[in-house]
Amino acid sequence: MAEHPKTHKPPETALNTQPTLKFVTAATLGATLLVLSGMALTATVVLLVVATPLLISCGPVLVLAAIVMLLVAAVFLSAGGFVVATLSVLAWIYSYATGKHPGGSEQLYHATKALKRKAKVMRDKAREYGCQMQNMAQEVTQTQESQPQPQEK
Template sequence: MADFHYQQPLLGYRDDPHQQTLCTQVVKAATAVTAGGSLLVLAALILTATVIALTIVTPLFVIFSPVLVPAVITVALLSLGFLVSGGFGVAAITVLAWIYRYVTGKHSVRHKLLNKALEIKDYGHQQISGGLQTS
C-alpha cells in the first residue's frame, strides 16, 4: 500500500490546521479590511448619487405627476393583463393536452395502475368463484 504524504499549504499552516501563523492572520485581516473598505466607499458613493438624483428629479415628478400617475396605472394594468392572459393560455394548453391524452388512451400512470388493479381484482374474483363451483 502506498504511503501518501500530504503537502502543507503555503501560507503558514503547521501540523494543526487550526493553528495559523501571524503572517497568515495579517494577510487575512488586510484582505478583509481592503474588501470591506472598498465596499463601504462604493455604498457611500451610490447613496450620495441616489440622493442627488432624487433631489434633481423630485420637481420633475411634481410637475409631470398628472401624466405619470395615469401612465404608471396604464402600464401596470397592461402588464397584469399580459401576465393573466399568458397564465390562462398555459392553463388552456395543459387542459387540451390532457384531453388529447385521455381521448387517445394515453392516460397517466395513475389511471393505468387503477385499471390494472381492477383487472387483478376481477381475475381474483373469477378464480375464487371458479374454484368454488368446481368443488
C-alpha cells in the same frame, strides 16, 4: 536509505498567515463595498434633488401613466397565464385520450365512479319520492271524492 519515506515538513517557526490574509481580504472587500454603497447613496440623493421639480410638475400625468402601465402589464401576464394553463390542460386531455394515463387520471377515474354512484342514488331517491308523491296525490283525490259535496243554494 531507500526504506525511509521522504516527507517535507514546514518549519515550525513559520507564522500562520491564513487568518491575517483572511482579515486583510475581508477588510479590503468591505471597504470597497462601503465606498460603492456611499457613491450609490450620493447619486440617488442628487438625482432625487434634480428630479423632484419634474416629478411635482408632472406628477398627475405620471401617476396615471403608471396605473395604465400596471394594468396593461397585468392583462398581458394574465393572458399569458391563461394560454399556458389552456395548453397544459389540452396536453393532459390528449394524453388521457390516447391512453397514456397522465398524472391525476386515476383520481379522475375514481371521481367519475363516485359521481356515477351518487347520481344513481339520487335517481333512485327521486323515483322513490315521486312514487310517494303520486300515492299521496291519489289518496288525496280519493278522500275528496269519497267526501260528500256541499250543495249550493
